[in-house]
Amino acid sequence: MQKLHSQLPARQSFISDADLRLACLAFDKDKSNKLEGEELRELFKSIFGFDIWNGKPVEQEYTFPQFKSVLEDMHRRFPNWNVAGKLMKWAREHPTVAALQKQIKVDRPPIKKALLVGINYTGTANELGGCVNDVRQEMRTITNVFGFSQENVLLLTEDQNDSSKLPTCANIRRGLRWLLEGVQAGDQIFFAYSGHGAQVADATSEEDDGQDECLCPLDCVAPGGWPKNLILDDELNDLFINQLPDGVQSLCIYDCCHSGSMEDLSCTLELRTVTSAEKAGAEIGSHRDIKGRYMAPPEHAARDLAAVRERQQTQDAKPRSLGQSKAGNSAKKLMVISGCQDNQTSADATINGKRQGALTWALTKALKDHDYSMSYDDLLVAVRANLRDGGYTQIAALSSTCESNFAQRYLGGPTDQEAAHKFALLEKGYGTGHSAEMLNVVANAWSMGSNLLWGGIFAIGLVVGMLFKH
Numbered sequence: 001m002q003k004l005h006s007q008l009p010a011r012q013s014f015i016s017d018a019d020l021r022l023a024c025l026a027f028d029k030d031k032s033n034k035l036e037g038e039e040l041r042e043l044f045k046s047i048f049g050f051d052i053w054n055g056k057p058v059e060q061e062y063t064f065p066q067f068k069s070v071l072e073d074m075h076r077r078f079p080n081w082n083v084a085g086k087l088m089k090w091a092r093e094h095p096t097v098a099a100l101q102k103q104i105k106v107d108r109p110p111i112k113k114a115l116l117v118g119i120n121y122t123g124t125a126n127e128l129g130g131c132v133n134d135v136r137q138e139m140r141t142i143t144n145v146f147g148f149s150q151e152n153v154l155l156l157t158e159d160q161n162d163s164s165k166l167p168t169c170a171n172i173r174r175g176l177r178w179l180l181e182g183v184q185a186g187d188q189i190f191f192a193y194s195g196h197g198a199q200v201a202d203a204t205s206e207e208d209d210g211q212d213e214c215l216c217p218l219d220c221v222a223p224g225g226w227p228k229n230l231i232l233d234d235e236l237n238d239l240f241i242n243q244l245p246d247g248v249q250s251l252c253i254y255d256c257c258h259s260g261s262m263e264d265l266s267c268t269l270e271l272r273t274v275t276s277a278e279k280a281g282a283e284i285g286s287h288r289d290i291k292g293r294y295m296a297p298p299e300h301a302a303r304d305l306a307a308v309r310e311r312q313q314t315q316d317a318k319p320r321s322l323g324q325s326k327a328g329n330s331a332k333k334l335m336v337i338s339g340c341q342d343n344q345t346s347a348d349a350t351i352n353g354k355r356q357g358a359l360t361w362a363l364t365k366a367l368k369d370h371d372y373s374m375s376y377d378d379l380l381v382a383v384r385a386n387l388r389d390g391g392y393t394q395i396a397a398l399s400s401t402c403e404s405n406f407a408q409r410y411l412g413g414p415t416d417q418e419a420a421h422k423f424a425l426l427e428k429g430y431g432t433g434h435s436a437e438m439l440n441v442v443a444n445a446w447s448m449g450s451n452l453l454w455g456g457i458f459a460i461g462l463v464v465g466m467l468f469k470h
Contacts (some may be wrong), residue, residue: 022070035284036061055153074282079228085238110186114142114153115175119167119195119218126221126295128348129355132157132196134255137356137364142190144423145372147415152179158218167195169217173241176239188412194357196295197256197346200227213258213342216295231441241401245333251411257293257345257358259338259397267341268399269377269406292345293357332401335376335408337363337383338392349391359396362386368427372420373413 006149027035027043035043037058044052047343061069075083118135120128139155143146146446154175156167179189196216212231220229339346339359347358366382367374374382380398386395400406423432 016268017095017446020071024067034061034063034068036045041416047083048081053389082238085235085242088238089242106182106184110188111183112146112148112152112188112190113183114139114148114190115156115179117156117167117172117175117191117193117195119216119219120158120276121196121218124221127215128291129350130348130357130360131194131255131293132159132359133355134360135192137360138192138253139246139363140348141367142411143366143370144418146411148190150197167217167220169225169231172215172231173215179260180239180244183248184245188249189244190251190253190411192253194360196293197254197258198230198295199342200230200232200259215256217252221295236407240334241332244332244334247333249333249412251335251337253337253344253359253363255293255339255359257295258342259346268397290347291350293339293348297405333405334401335405336397336399337376337380338397341397344394346394348391351390358387358390358392358394359383360388362392362396364427368424371414371417371424372410373417374410375407376400376410379410423450437457 019200024035027039040060040062041051041053041058060259069084071087073082075286096297116138118131118133120131134153135157139150141155143150156165156171156175158166160166174190181190183189188443198214198216200210200214202212214227215231215236217231219225220227222229236252240252244250337359339357349356349358349361350360351361362383363379365386368381369382370378376398380396383396387396398406
């Protein structure tokens with residue numbers, strides 16, 4: 001881990017030097033290593049969509065460090081302008097940049113990297129109990145089953161006594177930049193977030209429902225931290241769509257509230273119609289030790305959000321829809337698993353004596369039950385069944401950039417299937433060896449027999465009821 005963290009930048013940068021240099025090359029037509037005159041006009045038009053000089057001569061010129069400083073200042077002053085995303089979207093579609101990207105691909109074996117963020121908000125009014133447990137479980141799974149080395153896993157939690165590993169907004173953004181840095185087609189990245197989610201009024205007017213979903217870093221609850229220290233779904237979309245190279249396999253898991261469309265992907269897997277009871281969201285029962293992973297916004301932000309929702313009710317506004325394109329973008333290998341729908345809350349609960357997120361528990365259970373080898377569509381079915389059987393009304397979601405991705409195996413499948421089977425037995429508490437295999441068979445048979453028994457009792461009850469009726 002020390003080797004990993006020594007590679008991280010010393011300060012937060014909204015865009016990497018490599019990406020920014022690549023973008024500058026698309027505009028530096030005279031190869032002077034400076035941006036000047038019409039080059040600057042074209043560049044800023046790509047960001048803002050209009051000529052900020054209104055046709056007047058452009059007298060400024062910037063070297064690369066000067067230009068980077070100007071952009072970072074704009075990014076800090078005007079975060080809603082999405083400076084990095086708009087610049088990189090334009091640049092990556094530019095033929096010069098596309099040619100350069102092909103040239104700089106490194107001949108090396110594929111790599112796997114993971115960023116795991118778990119926030120319990122210890123000592124605050126928003127305290128949770130299972131988020132750190134969630135990401136430590138994820139780390140245990142991906143390093144033992146799916147071939148991720150610990151040196152390539154960055155864990156951000158509150159329990160490490162290291163300020164560089166606290167899940168603050170700056171550290172999460174730095175981690176996301178590290179996660180994408182240097183990856184190329186054939187590589188695999190994994191991002192898991194467990195903590196509070198929230199909704200804020202959309203300042204860009206780009207969302208159909210007028211609301212942005214967001215992640216809540218540890219310091220968003222500090223004075224002045226809202227909304228400055230929130231991470232919006234628009235930012236995540238820019239990172240994983242505009243700035244992630246084609247051909248990189250990427251999986252994001254959000255065990256938080258309002259996470260159904262966290263990255264606004266084009267394809268969503270629809271299994272069945274959501275009932276009206278489920279649309280109402282997860283109901284936190286007083287008889288169970290469950291807490292919702294929703295962070296209520298400050299009073300001023302709550303007023304803005306309430307105004308947006310009132311407009312939605314009084315105007316002919318349409319709800320957000322994910323599944324507009326069934327073809328999608330096959331070059332993008334991005335999958336997103338969310339703990340609930342946008343209008344729901346995800347549960348933080350004590351399950352089997354351990355505090356954890358309901359999604360993480362349901363996901364881990366499904367993988368263990370199938371020796372960690374499942375397609376994404378089968379996994380969603382199993383996760384929803386586990387949540388339903390556990391008494392949770394939240395409905396997990398699965399979305400992607402292309403419909404064909406749903407048939408792919410979770411994280412590409414175990415690197416060693418036999419070792420994955422043994423690890424599953426160990427995780428179930430059966431140990432290893434022949435006795436563990438026997439316990440597993442007995443447990444599966446009991447589960448199947450129990451289901452048949454209750455089904456039989458239910459059928460007998462129906463028959464008896466009909467006889468009494470007649």
